[in-house]
Amino acid sequence: MQKQQLLYKGKAKSVYETEDNDLLILHFRDDTSALDGKRIEQLARKGVVNNRFNAFIMQKLADAGIETHFEKQLSDDEVLVKRLEMIPVECVVRNFAAGSLVRRLGVEEGQALTPPTYELFYKDDALGDPMVNESLSISLDWANEAQLARMKELSYQVNDVLKALFDAGDLILVDFKLEFGVFHDRIVLGDEFSPDGCRIWDKVTKKKLDKDRFRQSLGDVIEGYEEVAKRIGVPLS
Ligand code: ADP
Ligand code: UDP
Numbered sequence: 001m002q003k004q005q006l007l008y009k010g011k012a013k014s015v016y017e018t019e020d021n022d023l024l025i026l027h028f029r030d031d032t033s034a035l036d037g038k039r040i041e042q043l044a045r046k047g048v049v050n051n052r053f054n055a056f057i058m059q060k061l062a063d064a065g066i067e068t069h070f071e072k073q074l075s076d077d078e079v080l081v082k083r084l085e086m087i088p089v090e091c092v093v094r095n096f097a098a099g100s101l102v103r104r105l106g107v108e109e110g111q112a113l114t115p116p117t118y119e120l121f122y123k124d125d126a127l128g129d130p131m132v133n134e135s136l137s138i139s140l141d142w143a144n145e146a147q148l149a150r151m152k153e154l155s156y157q158v159n160d161v162l163k164a165l166f167d168a169g170d171l172i173l174v175d176f177k178l179e180f181g182v183f184h185d186r187i188v189l190g191d192e193f194s195p196d197g198c199r200i201w202d203k204v205t206k207k208k209l210d211k212d213r214f215r216q217s218l219g220d221v222i223e224g225y226e227e228v229a230k231r232i233g234v235p236l237s
Pocket of ligand 2: 090092098099100101129175176177196197198199211
């Protein structure tokens with residue numbers, strides 16, 4: 001399958017059409033952004049690491065019966081996916097407090113959230129991805145009630161599958177973001193799952209091994225991603 005017209009250049013990935021109207025190619029670039037795209041740097045190997053990481057996770061989710069857009073890894077930094085009509089809402093599940101939750105509510109980083117929480121954010125960099133809820137998402141016609149219920153159900157299923165996977169590598173899945181879209185009337189998991197869109201800590205030392213290394217200028221960003229990959233069995237070469 002060959003790349004055709006560039007459809008969209010995002011902050012981390014470029015999206016290409018293919019000769020099949022139902023399929024797209026995502027190209028994972030080395031660009032890394034923070035502050036809603038206001039800070040951008042190139043991190044060597046990131047595109048390749050995230051592409052392989054994402055392929056591994058999407059396969060695990062498919063094995064668990066979760067429908068994803070993943071079709072086939074095409075190269076080191078490209079994946080073939082189903083073309084979804086994306087719902088402009090980011091779904092965030094949290095097992096422990098971190099990031100915007102800590103900033104918003106003043107709770108301590110690392111506080112356990114029992115049961116895990118579920119939040120929605122409107123995907124709009126210019127507005128800083130503001131928090132929204134299901135009522136707003138319905139009234140603003142981003143998704144209907146049944147679709148939102150399915151997104152929530154699938155997000156919690158993803159959490160169950162991945163919490164166990166990371167736990168087996170002596171890692172804590174702190175939180176993560178998912179994006180869903182519609183494919184022939186079905187809600188399907190899209191975008192990516194990689195250390196760019198989740199928080200992962202070492203179980204014992206609580207060392208951060210995700211994009212917070214970039215956000216907080218901790219150094220060794222991709223080394224952190226590779227450490228996680230190695231521990232959960234992602235083939236990196
Ligand atoms: P951003 O848009 O936040 O800068 P990326 O650089 O990751 O993010 O760009 C990838 C874009 O592709 C995102 O807007 C995402 O919603 C979209 N996307 C991901 N998977 C699919 C898919 N299967 N079909 C259509 N669009 C998708
Ligand atoms: N996240 C993301 N993209 C976003 C916002 C958040 O991938 O645009 C991820 C982030 O990496 C974390 C989770 O969603 O794993 C929760 O993010 P949070 O709301 O704490 O926001 P942040 O502090 O990252 O701005």
